[in-house]
Amino acid sequence: MILRPLNDRGVIARWQQYLPVTDATPFVSLNEGSTPLIHSPKLSRRLGQDCEVYIKFEGLNPTGSFKDRGMTVALSKAVEAGAQAVICASTGNTSAAAAAYAARASITCAVLLPAGKIAFGKLAQAFMYGAKVIAIEGNFDDALRLVREIGETESIAIVNSINPHRLEGQKTASFEIIEDLGDAPDFHVLPVGNAGNISAYWMGYEEFHRLGKSTKLPAMIGFQAAGSAPIYHRRVIEQPETVASAIRIGNPASWEFANRALHTSGGVIDIVTDEEILAAQLWLASNEGIFVEPASAASIAGLFKSLDPKRHCERRLPPIPPGSRIVCTVTGHGLKDPDVARDQCGGVIPAPAEKDAILRLLGA
Ligand code: F0G
Numbered sequence: 001m002i003l004r005p006l007n008d009r010g011v012i013a014r015w016q017q018y019l020p021v022t023d024a025t026p027f028v029s030l031n032e033g034s035t036p037l038i039h040s041p042k043l044s045r046r047l048g049q050d051c052e053v054y055i056k057f058e059g060l061n062p063t064g065s066f067k068d069r070g071m072t073v074a075l076s077k078a079v080e081a082g083a084q085a086v087i088c089a090s091t092g093n094t095s096a097a098a099a100a101y102a103a104r105a106s107i108t109c110a111v112l113l114p115a116g117k118i119a120f121g122k123l124a125q126a127f128m129y130g131a132k133v134i135a136i137e138g139n140f141d142d143a144l145r146l147v148r149e150i151g152e153t154e155s156i157a158i159v160n161s162i163n164p165h166r167l168e169g170q171k172t173a174s175f176e177i178i179e180d181l182g183d184a185p186d187f188h189v190l191p192v193g194n195a196g197n198i199s200a201y202w203m204g205y206e207e208f209h210r211l212g213k214s215t216k217l218p219a220m221i222g223f224q225a226a227g228s229a230p231i232y233h234r235r236v237i238e239q240p241e242t243v244a245s246a247i248r249i250g251n252p253a254s255w256e257f258a259n260r261a262l263h264t265s266g267g268v269i270d271i272v273t274d275e276e277i278l279a280a281q282l283w284l285a286s287n288e289g290i291f292v293e294p295a296s297a298a299s300i301a302g303l304f305k306s307l308d309p310k311r312h313c314e315r316r317l318p319p320i321p322p323g324s325r326i327v328c329t330v331t332g333h334g335l336k337d338p339d340v341a342r343d344q345c346g347g348v349i350p351a352p353a354e355k356d357a358i359l360r361l362l363g364a
Helices: 011-018 041-047 067-080 093-105 120-128 140-153 164-170 172-181 196-210 255-265 274-288 294-307 309-314 338-344 355-361
Strands: 037-039 052-057 085-089 108-114 132-136 187-191 219-225 268-272 325-330
Touching: 011 067, 011 172, 037 172, 041 052, 041 274, 041 294, 052 172, 067 085, 067 093, 067 164, 085 093, 085 140, 093 108, 093 120, 108 120, 108 140, 120 132, 120 338, 132 140, 164 172, 164 196, 172 196, 172 325, 187 196, 187 294, 196 219, 196 255, 219 255, 219 294, 255 268, 268 274, 268 294, 274 294, 274 338, 294 325
Parallel strands: 052 325, 085 108, 108 132, 187 219, 187 325, 219 268
Antiparallel strands: 037 052
């Protein structure tokens, strides 16, 4: 079964020369990738000194998160290898993407989720795409441990980011940014959970730099939620907690890889509180019209933190020189987590169905 897209969109179609695919690889694609890099005049102004801030809006992928980039490659390679089933642990987005791409490839998908800790939109996706949804009494780290154990004995392909095809697909976001900007940015800011994405971006930046497609490499700046910050604290967090459920992870699988990206790029890992995350989520939606899920807002919260001179001294955030170009990845769509959004909203204004009453309410 070879599934070819009808046009040249999709991560594999666009970037196949840089991906581990051959003529024998089926394209299991939903036309993912090629997401917009949106200039943010308001964030640029807040930074001042001729700095420019761009937002890579990964929530506009087919299942609403950056996971689709890696999943198209992981599922294509799994089908090529003859897999009949895939499995993953997830805080929600990986499971949504795995379920969708497995449906597309007509193979079975099982997802292991921490019970009661998945944003409703993501759970709905896993069900609708037809996955076997298993809620374990434990957190994401427990679910990933179980998936590793199952992968050792059963003939079922693991599609977590410990599968190297996932990071291969995800690195294409860096390629797109370099194409859009004409060069790599000076700083790349993103949320960190299992630490696969920061590692994948760094792979992409290094690869294009090696190929002479960019003149520089960005400093990678990662933000973890304060209650789930193992890389920042340099120790496993047994009971991670945060409102940003996507990054509620205490023992990241790509920890070593991420450390290398941070170290080689001259970047840092820092933390933002739940309050800062929620404030940044609301700010981005109401000021720039970009609605992202809480985990994604960690990058914007981090940018705000790095602008605060008091906070800046506290930690090792590098100074941002005048004229810098900064890309913030926002990883998932705001509609994924309707419960958090509802809690962020003010009440509706009740009114009779009368024009004059409404005009009075509008102060007209
Ligand atoms: N942002 C969102 C919206 C995510 O879903 C994730 C991870 C991250 C950021 C962090 O990326 O793990 O590569 O450092 N979500 C995974 C999941 C863990 O299961 O959906 P990371």
